[in-house]
Amino acid sequence: MPTAALNPPVSENSFADMTELDLREAFDTTDYVAEDDIVTTVLLALRLERPLLIEGEPGAGKTELAKALANGFDTELVRLQCYEGLTAENALYEWNYTKQLLAVQADEHGVTGDNSVFTEEYLLERPLMRALSDGEDRPPVLLIDEIDRADEEFEALLLEVLSDFQVSIPELGTIKADRPPVVVITSNRTRGLSDALKRRCLYLHVEPPTFEKELDIVERKVPELDGAMAAELCAITQRLREEPFRKHPGVAETLDWARAVAELRTEDETESLSPEEIEHTIGCLLKEVEDVERVDESLLETLVESARAARVETEMETD
Structure with a gap:
């Protein structure tokens, strides 16, 4: 089977000489x-391809890491969102049957020979x-998001792509990328x-953030919120993760809540969060009705105490 190169040859991998400093800066x-x-x-992963x-x-923050790589290196983010029933046609490619049919009816092309309708011209690229086939200066970031939602059969489909960075198309040949x-x-x-999928990858397990890391994230992402208030929000989120909820709040929910509080408060409002403020905005953090109902008066009081302790400690460190 022939091999078709989608990109012009390049002299070297763009990330072969990547340093730790380069990555941290990105x-x-x-x-x-x-x-x-x-x-x-x-x-x-970058150096070893x-x-x-x-x-x-x-x-x-798993998906956010891929976005950070694409933005930090100023390259394209190609995202494949996985779901149950995901097929090759949705993930790899499919033929533009309407265009093929019109070409055959117009007697411009046939199904075989040099004027076949089974060429790249009639191919619809999926993620x-x-x-x-990306032709930019730097390789794109391919995000295959929530692979566990897809069927096991789809994992098998990925093996060729992840092993050799190529796709076999029966009518056209093997399409191989010059730059992974x-x-x-x-x-x-x-x-x-599957073990076959895991063997082809480097592995990273991301834990829920510590208080210090989450506070750093909030201060970077929501700079309009003062440090003491950011500390209160992070302390409350950390405390909520200790509860037996159906779904604990992630960093994304903490950021949503931080932006909501910043939006509702004026610049001269610097006092601690009240139980009423927490109760009225808890929907930014908790997304299950059973979890919301667990936030009773006793838990609210505990959350307020955690928030004020974090504020005091932050203000002492600032002084």
Whole structure:
């Protein structure tokens, strides 16, 4: 079977000489807070041209990491959102049957020979092929999001793409990328992934953020909120994660809440959060009715205490 190259040859991989400093600067430009283990694992994935499999709780920042890489390196983000029933036609490619039919009816092309309608002209690229055929200066970031939502059969479909960065098209041949995309695969661990898929990837498990990391994220992403208030919000979120909720708030929910509080408060409002403010805005953090109903008067009082303790400590450090 012939091999078709979608991109012109390049002399070297754009990330072959990537340094830790380069990667940290890329994260800093996008305000992505990355610990040493994240930086090291991502750096190895870039240098070794290996897919990166990231697992962790929803809202831990898995998808945000891929976005940070694309923005930090000023390259395209190609996203494939996985779901049950995802097929090759949705992920790889499909033929433009309408265009093919019109060409055959107009007697411009046939189904065989030099004027076949089975050429790249009639091919509709889906995310995986789009990532292989990208012609920009730097390889794109291919985000395969929530792979655990897709069927096991789809994992098998990915193996050729992740092993050799190529796609076999029966009517056309083997399409191979000259420059492998940066592949980030995320999973919420709703089901186990195959050993074959794991072997092809470097692995990173992302834990829920510590108070210090979450505070750093909020201060970077919501700069209009003063440090003491940001500390209160993070302390409350951390405390809520200790409760037996159906769904704990992630970093995304903390940021939503921070932006909501900043929007509702005026610049001269600097006092601590009241129980009423927490209760009225708790929908930014908790998304299950059973969880919201658990926030009773006793828990509200505990949340207020956690918030004020964090404020005092932050103000003492500032002084």
